[in-house]
Amino acid sequence: MHVKICCISSVEEARLAVEAGASALGLVGKMPSGPGVIGDELIRTIAQTVPPPVATFLLTSEPTAEAIIEHHRRAYTNTLQLVDALPEGSYRLLRTALPGIKLVQVIHVLDELSIDEALASAEEVDALLLDSGNPKLAVKELGGTGRRHDWALSRRIVEQSRVPVFLAGGLKPENVREAIETVQPFGLDVCSGVRTDGQLDPKKLEAFLSNTRET
Numbered sequence: 001m002h003v004k005i006c007c008i009s010s011v012e013e014a015r016l017a018v019e020a021g022a023s024a025l026g027l028v029g030k031m032p033s034g035p036g037v038i039g040d041e042l043i044r045t046i047a048q049t050v051p052p053p054v055a056t057f058l059l060t061s062e063p064t065a066e067a068i069i070e071h072h073r074r075a076y077t078n079t080l081q082l083v084d085a086l087p088e089g090s091y092r093l094l095r096t097a098l099p100g101i102k103l104v105q106v107i108h109v110l111d112e113l114s115i116d117e118a119l120a121s122a123e124e125v126d127a128l129l130l131d132s133g134n135p136k137l138a139v140k141e142l143g144g145t146g147r148r149h150d151w152a153l154s155r156r157i158v159e160q161s162r163v164p165v166f167l168a169g170g171l172k173p174e175n176v177r178e179a180i181e182t183v184q185p186f187g188l189d190v191c192s193g194v195r196t197d198g199q200l201d202p203k204k205l206e207a208f209l210s211n212t213r214e215t
């Protein structure tokens with residue numbers, strides 16, 4: 001199972017996650033809300049320490065392709081995680097400006113309409129990440145909620161998507177096995193569930209990863 005450890009906030013946390021077996025690290029740029037935000041300079045510093053083949057995801061909430069391209073130039077990761085919906089034509093602009101950079105679109109799974117939204121994005125990106133935010137709120141929630149969503153909807157997206165799907169939202173050592181069995185995703189993404197008082201917790205991290213490996 002591929003596991004992305006998100007909300008990495010220091011070089012030390014990155015090292016811990018890589019040594020524990022993470023396939024990818026999430027580095028959270030400016031957001032309207034959420035616990036994991038760090039500055040772009042720190043994102044760049046952390047990303048430079050991460051050995052291949054571990055992927056570095058820049059989480060960006062910038063609303064246009066132009067602003068995302070600028071964000072990427074400051075942070076310099078090998079993957080972009082787009083945490084909100086973008087205007088028509090944005091993926092094409094990103095592909096042209098940033099060849100070789102992988103695009104992962106976040107879908108906040110709210111209702112049946114989220115399935116259509118996910119499958120439309122799946123035609124144009126490298127992977128989907130199904131999360132539990134709510135972009136419709138006055139202050140948008142775009143991740144790091146610690147909440148689960150309706151995994152039955154996520155399972156339907158996994159079954160129909162032409163690209164790999166990561167599951168996120170409220171995952172923790174105690175429920176990750178059930179999540180894998182119910183949704184059968186390509187990968188998992190976790191922030192709050194492996195932290196204590198905001199810090200990456202080696203015991204929770206180990207328990208989470210170990211529970212993803214059980215047969």
Ligand SMILES: O=C(O)c1ccccc1NCC(=O)[C@H](O)[C@H](O)COP(=O)(O)O
Nearest residue numbers: 006034035036142143144146170191192
């Ligand atoms: O953590 C944040 O502050 C955040 C804010 C806005 C967008 C994404 C954010 N976190 C990154 C992630 O992708 C989380 O891993 C994902 O939302 C799951 O979070 P959690 O439910 O806490 O495991």
